[in-house]
Amino acid sequence: MYQIDFSKPVHIYFCGIGGISMSGLASVLLKEGFTVSGSDSKQSSLTDLLSQQGARISFPQKAENIPSDTDVMVYTAAIHPDNPEYARAVEMGIPMLTRAQLLGQIMSNYSNSAAVAGTHGKTTTTSMLSCILLEADLDPTISVGGILKEIGGNIRVGSSENFVAEACEYTNSFLSLKPKIGMILNIDADHLDFFKDLEDIRHSFHRFARNIRSDGYLIVNARIPRLSEITDGIGASVITYGTTDSDYYPVDISYDQFGIGSFRLIRRGRDMGRFTLNVPGEHNIFNAVCAIAAADLMGASMDECRRGLLEFHGADRRFQIKGKLRCGAAVIDDYAHHPTEIRATLEAAKNYPHNRIWCVFQPHTYTRTKALMNGFAESLSLADGVVLAPIYAARETDTLGISSDTLRQSIAHFGTDAYYLPSFGQIEDFLRRHVVKDDLVITMGAGDIVKVGEDLLSAESGE
Numbered sequence: 332m333y334q335i336d337f338s339k340p341v342h343i344y345f346c347g348i349g350g351i352s353m354s355g356l357a358s359v360l361l362k363e364g365f366t367v368s369g370s371d372s373k374q375s376s377l378t379d380l381l382s383q384q385g386a387r388i389s390f391p392q393k394a395e396n397i398p399s400d401t402d403v404m405v406y407t408a409a410i411h412p413d414n415p416e417y418a419r420a421v422e423m424g425i426p427m428l429t430r431a432q433l434l435g436q437i438m439s440n441y442s443n444s445a446a447v448a449g450t451h452g453k454t455t456t457t458s459m460l461s462c463i464l465l466e467a468d469l470d471p472t473i474s475v476g477g478i479l480k481e482i483g484g485n486i487r488v489g490s491s492e493n494f495v496a497e498a499c500e501y502t503n504s505f506l507s508l509k510p511k512i513g514m515i516l517n518i519d520a521d522h523l524d525f526f527k528d529l530e531d532i533r534h535s536f537h538r539f540a541r542n543i544r545s546d547g548y549l550i551v552n553a554r555i556p557r558l559s560e561i562t563d564g565i566g567a568s569v570i571t572y573g574t575t576d577s578d579y580y581p582v583d584i585s586y587d588q589f590g591i592g593s594f595r596l597i598r599r600g601r602d603m604g605r606f607t608l609n610v611p612g613e614h615n616i617f618n619a620v621c622a623i624a625a626a627d628l629m630g631a632s633m634d635e636c637r638r639g640l641l642e643f644h645g646a647d648r649r650f651q652i653k654g655k656l657r658c659g660a661a662v663i664d665d666y667a668h669h670p671t672e673i674r675a676t677l678e679a680a681k682n683y684p685h686n687r688i689w690c691v692f693q694p695h696t697y698t699r700t701k702a703l704m705n706g707f708a709e710s711l712s713l714a715d716g717v718v719l720a721p722i723y724a725a726r727e728t729d730t731l732g733i734s735s736d737t738l739r740q741s742i743a744h745f746g747t748d749a750y751y752l753p754s755f756g757q758i759e760d761f762l763r764r765h766v767v768k769d770d771l772v773i774t775m776g777a778g779d780i781v782k783v784g785e786d787l788l789s790a791e792s793g794e
Contacts, residue, residue: 333403333426335436337363341402344425345369346416348388349378350407352497355474355486356433361385362488370396370416380484394419401425405433408502409726431504434474434496438508441472441494445625446508448498448539449516449552450532451672452618455610456516457497458646459622461487463639467631469493477666478647493629498539500532501525505539511547512625513540513567516618518555519671524698524727536561543567550624552617553577570628572620579624581616590682592616596623596633603633610645612679648781650679654788659768661685662784668695668777670706676775677713685771690714691758691783693776694722694738697731704733704741711738712745714773716765718758719751723778755783762787 335341345357348369354377357367361384368387371378378388389396394415397404404420407430412418420427428436438444447457454477462481464471470489474496478485498505498513501522518536520529537560540549545566553571555561562569571577581594583605590611596603608619623636631639645651648666655661661683667676673692680688690711694700700707700722711717719735735751742749752758762783766772774784 332432333428335403335433337440340365342366342368342398342400344397344401344404344420346392346404346406346410346414346420347371348381348386349373349375350430351377351476351478351485352434352474352499353405353407353430354378354381355484356405356430356437357381357386358384358486359437359472359474359488368398368401377485392416397423397425399423403428405430408504429504429507431499431502431507434504435507435509437474438494438496438510442492442511443629444494444496444510445512445514445629446496446498446505446510447514447516448500448505448536449514450500450519450521451669451675452516452614453497453499454646454666455615455649456514456618456622457495459619459640459643460625461495462643463622463626463631463636464493464495464629466639466642467626467635469630471495475646477649480644480647481642500535500539503535503538506535506542508539509542509544511544512550512628513543513547514550514621514625515540515555515561516552516621517671518561519669520703521669521699523702524696533557533560537565540565540567548628550621550628552621570624572624573617579620581620584613584616586611586682588684590679594620596620598627598633604637606637606640608640609643611650611682612675614675614679650676653784656766656772656787657791658766658770660766660770660772662788663771663773664781664784665773665775666777667775669699670703670710673707673710673775674713676773677710680771680773681713683771684769686767686769687715687771688713689716689718689762689766689770689772691718691720691762691772691774691780693720693774693778693780694735695777696725696727697722697729697733698727700738701731701733704738707738708741708745711742711749712747714747717742717747717749718761719749720755720758720776720780720783721753723776723780725778755780755786758783759787759790
């Protein structure tokens with residue numbers, strides 16, 4: 332594998348530079364003095380920012396984009412050998428790295444690195460930890476899989492040895508990382524277009540835990556079933572959180588009128604006092620406890636943890652309040668695209684002031700929808716009404732014989748009103764007719780469903 336020498340910056344070409352993670356890594360390398368070029372299918376705010384920082388970016392992707400002086404090309408899991416730039420790089424004999432391999436090499440350049448893994452909650456927990464380290468003046472470098480308002484984007488380049496990044500399990504990309512601190516928030520069945528089953532996923536998380544440096548730490552949710560199968564045989568020290576026999580756990584949990592949680596933290600038997608969040612839901616209390624445990628290891632005090640968590644108002648597309656309609660209904664957007672995430676978001680919404688909860692859901696990939704159909708139906712039934720958009724295919728082409736109407740029929744078995752509408756325009760018209768004062772409209776999914784809420788709000792504002 333090609334190894335980057337950070338003392339000798341070279342020319343790196345990013346195939347798919349506009350992605351949230353790729354753009355962040357490109358930004359880090361630009362600030363480290365590397366020459367960066369790349370391409371994407373279309374221009375975006377992220378590619379504009381990189382261009383301002385000095386990257387040379389081409390649209391769309393084509394073989395002739397690759398400069399002759401390219402030293403190494405980086406590509407994502409979405410790029411296949413039939414991609415014209417991939418094929419051209421092979422023809423030119425250019426060394427290639429996956430996005431995950433590059434992240435691993437960047438991470439190895441920092442002595443105090445933390446990688447946040449788990450099926451759900453990675454972006455939020457990474458963001459919480461980042462806010463704490465910033466509050467503690469620990470000057471971290473941050474790579475987060477979403478837009479974090481507190482750093483004005485998805486990347487921050489610090490000058491310390493502290494580095495925080497998400498660790499994604501899809502295609503086993505997190506196995507390229509060797510952090511000092513590894514965090515496992517949860518392990519659930521997902522990405523079944525790549526993994527065989529839940530046991531296969533658990534095996535990969537065990538391998539991730541084994542990759543943590545032997546002088547480092549695994550911070551792991553003690554509520555994960557058969558936890559010893561994940562922790563046995565690893566070289567790192569194990570720190571648990573979440574249950575009353577853990578190293579860190581919350582007690583005396585309460586919520587305000589908007590579902591915002593607060594709790595007292597017990598650390599190894601000692602009461603560390605009360606912590607208050609600015610994001611709703613029980614799931615975020617446990618995300619916060621994990622972030623505190625990592626920040627504690629990285630040098631932040633409990634008071635700095637307390638203040639840092641108060642500074643975090645949510646990552647982009649995580650229970651993000653978008654505005655209010657003229658009728659008085661609130662519009663919220665959330666990235667949830669797995670039954671566990673949907674349940675957590677809708678349970679958090681029940682603590683938010685509302686009349687009826689309308690969940691406008693866009694399923695993400697045919698594989699996930701078919702494999703988790705019953706879980707989706709059960710979780711979505713927590714809403715008072717569900718409006719389904721067509722399945723967002725993402726990287727897939729085979730429909731597997733299902734559609735959002737299949738999901739609608741499954742939801743109906745739970746007694747919840749569910750509707751399938753084949754276009755965003757029809758969904759918006761439906762909501763205009765049915766949503767009334769004090770209703771809560773949640774657009775939900777990993778695709779582009781956010782546009783529905785934004786269109787409703789902009790139409791009323793005259794934009």
